[in-house]
Amino acid sequence: MKIGKKWLAALALTVGVGLLVSACGSGSQQSSGSAAGGSAEDKVYVVGTDAAYPPFQVLEADGKITGHDIDVMNAIAEAGGFKIEWRNTGWDPLFDGLDKGTVDIGISSITITEDRKKKYDFSDSYFEANQLILVAEDSPVTKLADLQGKNIGVQAATTGEEAVKKAFGATYEGLKGYDDMPSSVDDFFNGRVDAVVGDNGVIAFYAKKNPGKTFKLVNDDSFEKEYYGVMVKKGNTEIMAKINDGLKKIKENGKLQEIYNQYFGNN
Incomplete structure (x- = not known):
């Protein structure tokens, strides 16, 4: 899973998407929004993501952010009764935004x-995740x-890379x-x-x-299970x-599983 990835510069630019999720479940696009100010009732929480990690986060050609995590956060906000605005911050700026208060919530x-x-x-x-080979x-x-002894490709600064280093040493020459x-x-x-080692999804x-090309995906039980969570600045209770209230509700009513099935099938 992502620990500190850097994607293509074009995708790392901040793009204000402005998708609002209301308590009634409808969304409307807004051109502005802030992580600060406003009453509790009117507040719009800025959600940062790195929209370059399909099928979890995707930046479409029209500027809209889609994907599994986007659907999950929208459902959480709807069930939890609060409004959000999406912002494609990129990976490192997401953490920086939480630190500085320009981003309220991170999901990526x-x-x-x-x-x-x-x-x-x-x-x-x-979301429960693991590595695949x-x-x-x-x-x-x-x-x-x-x-x-094999040459192994990984996405740098991810838990896939950490798994390979743990198995073969931090200076393993075959790691790329x-x-x-x-x-x-x-x-x-x-x-x-x-071979490539990386996140299952x-x-x-x-x-x-890559249609027409042959391959297989190998699951090793030695890989530790990992869990995705929604992140906020420490102390933002x-x-x-x-968030936890909304998440609990979509787990109980089956919405979270429905979203999973949409992207990963009924398994």
């Missing part, structure tokens, strides 16, 4: 880690350990880090790396965007209570 496939919890507060988990269809690889997952998958299909998404 953010893995809940002990290190992050020192500085930020997280909601209950909304992308290899050739006829590869004998059945687990991460089988990649010893990329700024984004598509580049690592492209190099795999072009024969520049023997994302790696499967990019692999399947007011909005966190609203």
Whole structure:
């Protein structure tokens, strides 16, 4: 999962999308919004994301942000009875925005880690994730350990990279880090790396965007389960209570599972 990724510069630019989610479930676009000011009833919370991580966050050609996490946060806000405005901050600026107060909420496939919890507060988990290994269809690889001596592509500064370093050492010569997952998958299909290790949803998404090419995805039980959460600045208990309330409701009424099924199937 993402620890500190940097995507293409064009996608890292801040884009105000202005999608408001009202308590009644309808959305309207606004050209402005702020993380500060306004009464509790009128307040619009700015939600930052890095819209370059399909199928979780996607920046469409028309400037609209779509994806699994976007649908989840919209549903949380609707169920929790508060309004939000979307902003494509990029990855690093998302954390900076929370620190400075220009962003109220962060959701961007953010893995809940002990290190992050020192500085930020997280909601209950909304997604369970794990790493997958992308290899050739006829590869004998059945687990991460089988990649010893192989060239392994990862997205730099992710838990996929950490998993490879943990298995083979921090200075493993076969490790090749990329700024984004598509580049690592492209190099795999072009024969520049023997395997790719990355997030289950994302790696499967990019692999399947290469029709006609053969591959297989290997799940290793040694990979630790990871959990995505909605993030706020530490101590922001007011909005966190609203987020967890909305999340609890969409878990109970089946909406969260419905969104999952839409993107990942009924499994």
